[in-house]
Amino acid sequence: MKDIKMIKFPRMVAMALVVCASLAAFPVAAVKAAGSHAVISVENAWARASKVKVAGAFMTLNNKSTSDDxxxxxxxxxxxxxxxxxxxxxxxxxxxxxxxxxxxxPASGSLVLKPGSYHVMLMGLKHPLKEGDTFAIRLKFKHADEVEALVTVMAAGAMEGMKHEHGSHSMQHKKHKHD
Amino acid sequence: MNRFFTYAVSVLVVVGLVIAAFIIANEMFGERIQGTSRTIVGAPQIGGPFTLVNEDGQQVTEEDFKGKLMLVFFGYTFCPDVCPTELNVFSEVMEALGEDAENVVPVFITVDPDRDTAEVIKEYTDAFHPSIIGLTGTPEQITHVKKQYRAYGQAVEKEKDPEFYLVDHTSFTYLMGRDGEMITVFSYGTKAEEIVANIEKLL
Incomplete structure (x- = not known):
C-alpha cells in the first residue's frame, strides 16, 4: 500500500506540472487536449469572396493522432x-x-478540402464575403475536440489560399512525421 | 417423305440466308446513311435561337451576340465550387486574350432562374470578370435554351429545401462561332490556355 502511494504521488505532481506548463504555453489547446488525445489542426483555411448568398470554404485538416477521425x-x-x-x-x-x-x-494524415472536391458550403451568408476579410468556422469531429478555423477570404475565382510558407511548412511537417 | 423433308429444309435455309443477307446489307447501308446525317445535322443542333434576360434586365436573343465568339457555361449562383472555378477560367481566358478579348463574349446562363434574378447574376458574374454576361429568364425561356444546348439543369429536392436547394447541372463550356454555330465543347477542367488556343484559331 505504502509503495503504491509513493509512486502515485510524484506521478500526480508530474501530471499537474505538465498540465500547468501546457496551459501556460497553449491555453486553448491544453483545455481541448484534456478531454481526449485526438488533436486536429487546421491549415490554410480560405474561402472565395461572394456577393451572393453562398460561398465555399476550403482548408487542410491535419490529424496528428494515430487513429482515423x-x-x-x-x-x-x-x-x-x-x-x-x-x-x-x-x-x-x-x-x-x-x-x-x-x-x-486519416490517422497521421490530412484531409484536404479544395475546389472540385470536399468543401465547406456556407449557405445564407449574412453579409458579403470581401477579399481580405477573415472569419471563423467551427469544426466538429467524432473524436477530436471542436476546432476553430480562421478563414481568409480570397478572390471570387481563387483556386487556392495563401500559398507561401504555410503550404511548404505542412509538407515538411508531414515528412518528419513519416520519418 | 424423307426427300420432301430435305427439300423443304433446304428451301427454308436458302430463304433464311437471303433474308439475313438483306437485313445485314440494309443495316450496313442504313447505318452509314444515319451516321452521315447525324454528323451533318448534329453539329448545328447545339445552339440556335433563344430569348433571355441579360443582367441589366433587358431582353436579349442570339442575334445580339452575332459577329462575336461566345463562350457559354450553364450554372447557378448558389454553386460555390464548380461555377466559380469555371468562371475563373473564363476570366483567365479573357485576360490572356488581351486585345482579342473584344471578339469574345463569355456568357453564364443560369439553370436556376427562380433565385438568379438579373440583379443577383450581375453581382455574381462581375465578381469574376466585368466582361462576363449573366443571362436569366423565365423558367420557360431557360428550359428552351437548355434544350437548344442539350444542357441539363435539375433542382434537387426544391420543395424540401426551398431556400438552399442545390441544382445538378451540365459542366460543359461551349465555344460558339460568329453566326451562333457550335465550334467545340470543352469539358470541365479544361485549362484556360487550351480554350485560348481554340479561340485564337478563329480570329
Missing part, C-alpha cells in the same frame, strides 16, 4: 447554415452531395 459538421456566424459537401461529376453533370455521415480525416 471524422469531420462531422461545421458552423459559422457568417452563414445561416453550414454543410460539408463534395462535388461529383456523373456523365458530365455536376452534382453537389452533402456528406451527411461526415468525412474521414
Amino acid at each position: 471524422i469531420l462531422l459538421s461545421a458552423s459559422s456566424d457568417v452563414a445561416k447554415r453550414v454543410e460539408i459537401h463534395t462535388t461529383k461529376t456523373v456523365d458530365g453533370v455536376m452534382k453537389m452531395i452533402e456528406m451527411e455521415e461526415g468525412v474521414v480525416v
Whole structure:
C-alpha cells in the first residue's frame, strides 16, 4: 500500500506540472487536449469572396493522432447554415452531395478540402464575403475536440489560399512525421 | 417423305440466308446513311435561337451576340465550387486574350432562374470578370435554351429545401462561332490556355 502511494504521488505532481506548463504555453489547446488525445489542426483555411448568398470554404485538416477521425459538421456566424459537401461529376453533370455521415480525416494524415472536391458550403451568408476579410468556422469531429478555423477570404475565382510558407511548412511537417 | 423433308429444309435455309443477307446489307447501308446525317445535322443542333434576360434586365436573343465568339457555361449562383472555378477560367481566358478579348463574349446562363434574378447574376458574374454576361429568364425561356444546348439543369429536392436547394447541372463550356454555330465543347477542367488556343484559331 505504502509503495503504491509513493509512486502515485510524484506521478500526480508530474501530471499537474505538465498540465500547468501546457496551459501556460497553449491555453486553448491544453483545455481541448484534456478531454481526449485526438488533436486536429487546421491549415490554410480560405474561402472565395461572394456577393451572393453562398460561398465555399476550403482548408487542410491535419490529424496528428494515430487513429482515423471524422469531420462531422461545421458552423459559422457568417452563414445561416453550414454543410460539408463534395462535388461529383456523373456523365458530365455536376452534382453537389452533402456528406451527411461526415468525412474521414486519416490517422497521421490530412484531409484536404479544395475546389472540385470536399468543401465547406456556407449557405445564407449574412453579409458579403470581401477579399481580405477573415472569419471563423467551427469544426466538429467524432473524436477530436471542436476546432476553430480562421478563414481568409480570397478572390471570387481563387483556386487556392495563401500559398507561401504555410503550404511548404505542412509538407515538411508531414515528412518528419513519416520519418 | 424423307426427300420432301430435305427439300423443304433446304428451301427454308436458302430463304433464311437471303433474308439475313438483306437485313445485314440494309443495316450496313442504313447505318452509314444515319451516321452521315447525324454528323451533318448534329453539329448545328447545339445552339440556335433563344430569348433571355441579360443582367441589366433587358431582353436579349442570339442575334445580339452575332459577329462575336461566345463562350457559354450553364450554372447557378448558389454553386460555390464548380461555377466559380469555371468562371475563373473564363476570366483567365479573357485576360490572356488581351486585345482579342473584344471578339469574345463569355456568357453564364443560369439553370436556376427562380433565385438568379438579373440583379443577383450581375453581382455574381462581375465578381469574376466585368466582361462576363449573366443571362436569366423565365423558367420557360431557360428550359428552351437548355434544350437548344442539350444542357441539363435539375433542382434537387426544391420543395424540401426551398431556400438552399442545390441544382445538378451540365459542366460543359461551349465555344460558339460568329453566326451562333457550335465550334467545340470543352469539358470541365479544361485549362484556360487550351480554350485560348481554340479561340485564337478563329480570329
